[in-house]
Amino acid sequence: MNILVCIKRVPDIAGSVTLDATGTGIDESGLGHTMSSHEECAVELAIQTAAQAGGTVTVLTLGPAEAVEQLRAAVAVGANDGILVEAADPSVFAPEDIAQVIGDVIRDRAEAGQTFDLVLTGDDAADTGDFQVGIRLAYDLGYPVLTNIQTISVGGAAGGGGERGSGRIEARGIGPVGTEIFSLDLPAVVAVHEGGVDPRYPSITGRMKAKKAQVVEYDAPVPGMGSPRLRLELPEVKASSVTILGEGPEAAPALVDVLEEIGVIRP
Amino acid sequence: MTMVFVETDPAGEVTLTSAEAITFARKNPQLLPDGGAATSREVSGPPSGSTEGVVIGPLSDAAVESLGRLGVGVIHHLDHPDLAEYSAAAWAQAIVDVAPESGTLLASGTPRGMELMAHAAVRTGARMAANVIAADAEGLLRQVHGGTAFERLRLDGDLQVLTIAGHACTPEETTPITPEVYAYDLTVAEADLTTRVQRTEVEAADDASGLTSARAVVGAGRGVGSENGFAEVLELVDHLGGALGVSRVVTGLGWRPHAEQVGQTGSRISPDVYIACGISGAIQHMAGIEGAKTLVAINTDEESTMVQRADYAIIGDLHEVVGAVNEEIVRRRG
Ligand SMILES: Cc1cc2nc3c(=O)[nH]c(=O)nc-3n(C[C@H](O)[C@H](O)[C@H](O)COP(=O)(O)OP(=O)(O)OC[C@H]3O[C@@H](n4cnc5c(N)ncnc54)[C@H](O)[C@@H]3O)c2cc1C
Ligand SMILES: Nc1ncnc2c1ncn2[C@@H]1O[C@H](COP(=O)(O)O)[C@@H](O)[C@H]1O
Numbered sequence: 001m002n003i004l005v006c007i008k009r010v011p012d013i014a015g016s017v018t019l020d021a022t023g024t025g026i027d028e029s030g031l032g033h034t035m036s037s038h039e040e041c042a043v044e045l046a047i048q049t050a051a052q053a054g055g056t057v058t059v060l061t062l063g064p065a066e067a068v069e070q071l072r073a074a075v076a077v078g079a080n081d082g083i084l085v086e087a088a089d090p091s092v093f094a095p096e097d098i099a100q101v102i103g104d105v106i107r108d109r110a111e112a113g114q115t116f117d118l119v120l121t122g123d124d125a126a127d128t129g130d131f132q133v134g135i136r137l138a139y140d141l142g143y144p145v146l147t148n149i150q151t152i153s154v155g156g157a158a159g160g161g162g163e164r165g166s167g168r169i170e171a172r173g174i175g176p177v178g179t180e181i182f183s184l185d186l187p188a189v190v191a192v193h194e195g196g197v198d199p200r201y202p203s204i205t206g207r208m209k210a211k212k213a214q215v216v217e218y219d220a221p222v223p224g225m226g227s228p229r230l231r232l233e234l235p236e237v238k239a240s241s242v243t244i245l246g247e248g249p250e251a252a253p254a255l256v257d258v259l260e261e262i263g264v265i266r267p
Numbered sequence: 268m269t270m271v272f273v274e275t276d277p278a279g280e281v282t283l284t285s286a287e288a289i290t291f292a293r294k295n296p297q298l299l300p301d302g303g304a305a306t307s308r309e310v311s312g313p314p315s316g317s318t319e320g321v322v323i324g325p326l327s328d329a330a331v332e333s334l335g336r337l338g339v340g341v342i343h344h345l346d347h348p349d350l351a352e353y354s355a356a357a358w359a360q361a362i363v364d365v366a367p368e369s370g371t372l373l374a375s376g377t378p379r380g381m382e383l384m385a386h387a388a389v390r391t392g393a394r395m396a397a398n399v400i401a402a403d404a405e406g407l408l409r410q411v412h413g414g415t416a417f418e419r420l421r422l423d424g425d426l427q428v429l430t431i432a433g434h435a436c437t438p439e440e441t442t443p444i445t446p447e448v449y450a451y452d453l454t455v456a457e458a459d460l461t462t463r464v465q466r467t468e469v470e471a472a473d474d475a476s477g478l479t480s481a482r483a484v485v486g487a488g489r490g491v492g493s494e495n496g497f498a499e500v501l502e503l504v505d506h507l508g509g510a511l512g513v514s515r516v517v518t519g520l521g522w523r524p525h526a527e528q529v530g531q532t533g534s535r536i537s538p539d540v541y542i543a544c545g546i547s548g549a550i551q552h553m554a555g556i557e558g559a560k561t562l563v564a565i566n567t568d569e570e571s572t573m574v575q576r577a578d579y580a581i582i583g584d585l586h587e588v589v590g591a592v593n594e595e596i597v598r599r600r601g
Contacts, residue, residue, distance in 0.1 A: 014549060015572070017415050026416055037532060096394070124381070124397065126531075127412055131397045131430070135385040144461045147355070147385075148378045150525070174378055174526075175353070177277055178469035184461055193378075194532050195518060195525030228394060228420040230406065235417065240575040242564075248583040249591030255563065256595045258579055259507070262540050262561060264483040265596055266508045 001055035001154065001167055001186070003046040004116040006102060006134075007035040007074060008090075009067040010127040016237070023231045025091055035070045038122030040199040042192040045152050046120055047078040047200075053154040053167065056080040058116070060105065062098055062220055063090050076202035076210035083109070087220035095128075097223035099136035105218055106141065117167055117186040123147055123193045134191035145189040146182055149173040150196025172196070268367040269298050270343075272374035272383060273320045273334065279327030281334060283480065283537070284375035286438035288431045289337045291373070292318045293441065295402040298371040298427075319343065320446070321362050323350055331446055338441040342448045349455035353379075354463035357455050359386030364453065366391060369425035373399075376430040388428040395428040396420060400435040413531040414554035433535035434558030478527065483509030484538045486529060486556075489516040490545015490566065490585055497523070499589035500544055506596045512536060512555075514546050530555035544585040548572030565589065 011017075011031040018027045035043075046057045059074040060083040061067045071082030085105055087093065093101070106116065119141070121134035131147075138145030149171045167186045172179050174193060202210070245254040259265050269292045274282045281289075292298065319341040320334050326344045334342055343365040350357060362383060366372050372387060374380030376398050388395035401408040406421035410432050478484065485507065487500045497511075504511050512529035513522070529536055531551040537558025544565045546552060553576065556562065564577035565585045574580045581588050 011412075013412055013415055016550070017412065019416075026412060094394070123378075128418075129398055129411055129413070130395070131381040132385045132388070132395055135382070136389055139389045144356070146462055147382045175464065175467055176274070176377070176379060178467045180353070180464045181466050181468070182462060183465050195528065198519070198521070225394075228396070228422055230419040230421060232411070233408070233417045233419060235414075238576075242574060242577045243579050244569070244574075245579050245581050247581070249587045251581040251583070252588060252591035252595045255579065255581060255588075255592055256599065258561070258563065259483075259540065259596075260599075262483075264507050264509065264540055266506055267600075 001050060001053035001117045002115060003050055003055065003057050003118045003120060004106065005039065005042050005046045005057065005059045005074065005079070006119065006121045006137075007039040007043065007059055007061050007070055008122075008125045008127070009033050009061060009063045009070045010036055010125060017234070019232055019234065024229060025232065033066070033069065035073065036122050036124075036126035037194045038124070038192050041150075041194045041197055042120040042122055043074045043077065043079060044197045044199045045192060046118075048197065049118070049152050049154060049169075055117070058083060058114070060102065061085065062087055062093070062101055064088060068215060071215055072210040072213060073202070075213040076206040077200050078206065081213055082215040083218070084215050085218045085220045090220075091229070092227055093220070093223045094225040094227050095130040095132035096136060096225045098133050099140050100224065101220055102133070102137050103140035108218075109216075118169065119143070119187070119189045121189065121191045123191045134189055138189035141187070141189065143188050144184055145191065146171055146173065146184070147191040148175075148193045149182075149190050150193055152190065268319060268370040270319045270321060270365075270367055270370070270372050271339070272362055272372070272380060273322050273330075273339075274375070274377065274379060275322060275324070275327070275330055279325060279330055281330050281337070282375075282377075283438065284377055284380075284433050286333070286337055287434065287436045288373060288375040288380070289318060289320065289334070289339060290438050291399075291431045291436040292371070293338045294436070294439075297404060298402055321345060321365060323358055323361060326448070331448065335446050336440040336443045337438070338444065339446050340444055342446045344448055344450050345453060346450070347453045347455055349460060350453075352464045354460050355382045355386055356459035356462055359383050359390060360456065360459055361453055363387050363390045365451065367426065371427050371429060373429040373431060376432050380430050384428050384430050391426055391428070393424055393426040393428045394422040395430075396422055397430045398432040399429045400432050410554070413551045414557075415550050434537045478510040478512055478529070478534050479536055481510035481536070482539045483507035484512045484529075484536055484541050484559075485509060486512045486514070486541060486543040486546050487517060487523075488514040488544065488546030488552075491517065491522070492545075492586075494520075494522045496586065499586055499593060502593045503542070503589050506593060509538070512541070514549075514552050543573050543577070544589060546573050548574075548576055
């Protein structure tokens with residue numbers, strides 16, 4: 001089973017941010033970069049699933065040349081190779097555009113003899129949080145799609161005829177009243193939510209492998225749709241208005257007063 | 268026309284986040300490009316400019332009444348044996364079948380709401396904006412970068428599809444109306460059922476749903492120290508009849524399940540009080556607690572974001588402080 005994982009290079013934000021000169025993006029100069037956390041779990045799931053079923057894991061990103069770092073980070077933990085779709089400024093792409101470009105690359109790879117039975121994405125990217133690329137990609141490819149998935153296992157109860165012929169997976173995800181279990185024929189797109197697996201750390205040999213990893217390169221076309229963004233704004237920073245009730249256990253009665261006032265202590 | 272996908276809970280009531288989304292729709296009439304006139308097809312005579320709701324599955328009298336109090340004039344009730352088990356594709360198509368050709372289709376930013384709106388956007392050829400917090404003449408404002416920044420945007424096209432960020436808006440009732448309920452004879456395509464839920468295991472999510480509806484939530488972060496460090500906070504949860512919420516460090520270390528995580532990639536909560544113990548206040552955590560009415564921090568570091576953003580704080584070791592709070596509660600009970 002060959003798996004493609006779509007990952008996005010995003011700034012690693014811990015505190016507040018500032019805007020860049022154009023006002024349409026955040027100033028990334030002082031920030032490190034990473035892949036979104038849902039995608040780290042998607043990479044881990046892909047590695048485990050490929051190990052279980054036999055097959056390869058390829059990672060793909062549409063991003064600037066530097067996004068090759070995120071591809072190499074995925075190879076360092078066990079992915080086999082990468083695809084870089086280079087776009088100097090990915091922020092001008094709409095989710096529609098990204099899905100379309102990834103769909104085109106997947107079709108092009110198929111012509112080159114590289115096919116994928118399962119395509120994984122994150123639920124939403126840590127920066128834009130559009131919650132669309134995986135779903136739009138699935139429609140573009142004509143594949144079924146699940147979102148909010150935390151774990152995947154190969155096989156599962158037969159059903160649906162299985163005539164699509166690329167295998168079958170069972171997927172478990174987050175529903176409003178409990179864990180929901182799905183079973184579906186491949187090929188398919190699955191959007192992953194963090195929390196079902198622990199992303200592993202790279203080993204020394206993994207890091208060595210990552211340096212030499214094969215990365216196929218494409219140039220992203222000019223986006224057809226374009227991002228609907230006008231500009232970014234920052235939330236106003238409110239001055240602290242904290243009341244310090246005290247230090248250590250002596251302050252406990254003051255807090256119990258507050259909780260009584262709010263009326264949340266069980267009689 | 269603005270149409271809201273309404274989620275109901277297992278008891279048949281309208282969920283809190285759906286009530287928020289309906290209130291958002293009602294309070295933002297500029298989302299109605301045609302000035303509020305009802306343009307929907309088979310529906311005749313709904314109160315002009317009123318919000319319309321879509322409910323899939325059983326529709327209880329309680330839900331109809333709640334929707335009337337929230338100002339929903341028309342309810343599109345979609346019920347079909349093939350929709351009894353959730354399938355995103357089938358549910359989205361059912362929504363698309365009754366959705367307006369122009370105007371706004373929206374849902375709250377829950378996992379269901381996000382997924383269904385994205386499917387509906389593709390199926391109608393519309394553009395979509397997730398995590399919207401405001402709308403005005405210029406367009407929409409939505410959260411990006413986990414809430415550190417807001418994006419101003421305009422969606423073009425006759426129909427726009429949105430999800431409303433959890434707790435961006437407080438539910439508000441209005442002069443009650445009696446909604447008109449429309450039922451439909453639906454057809455569900457076989458192809459849309461391949462992604463149907465096979466079965467549901469209820470256990471884990473009981474915690475999660477308790478978390479989003481609890482009036483008091485005790486938060487626990489890395490400061491708890493270890494997997495065995497939860498005794499005091501759990502006792503406090505019990506005294507408050509509340510729920511435990513944790514930071515991602517805690518779930519990442521495997522101390523507690525992901526269903527208890529609060530924040531950008533966990534639950535968004537809106538309790539009357541949130542007591543954050545040993546949580547630093549990273550932006551991704553704060554994104555989940557913006558709806559808390561009173562914020563209390565218990566932390567060794569007075570300079571931490573959580574303390575600075577809190578209404579009340581105690582500086583000190585959380586085990587000692589929470590232990591003393593528990594003792595005080597027991598003492599006052601007598
Ligand atoms: C894309 C993305 C999504 C994320 N989503 C989430 C999310 O949904 N939820 C989430 O929580 N995080 C999320 N994070 C992680 C987030 O950035 C922080 O790393 C995390 O919230 C920190 O958890 P913490 O506060 O428990 O730990 P720390 O930041 O390590 O803070 C520990 C705090 O405990 C205090 N402390 C230590 N010992 C004691 C003691 N004995 N008594 C009292 N106080 C003590 C310290 O002073 C400190 O303030 C996300 C990150 C990314 C990049
Ligand atoms: N530029 C990109 N390159 C590769 N994958 C992407 C890109 N943008 C989004 N994705 C994938 O689509 C998911 C959802 O993204 P979004 O719809 O932007 O929130 C992400 O978690 C990624 O897996």
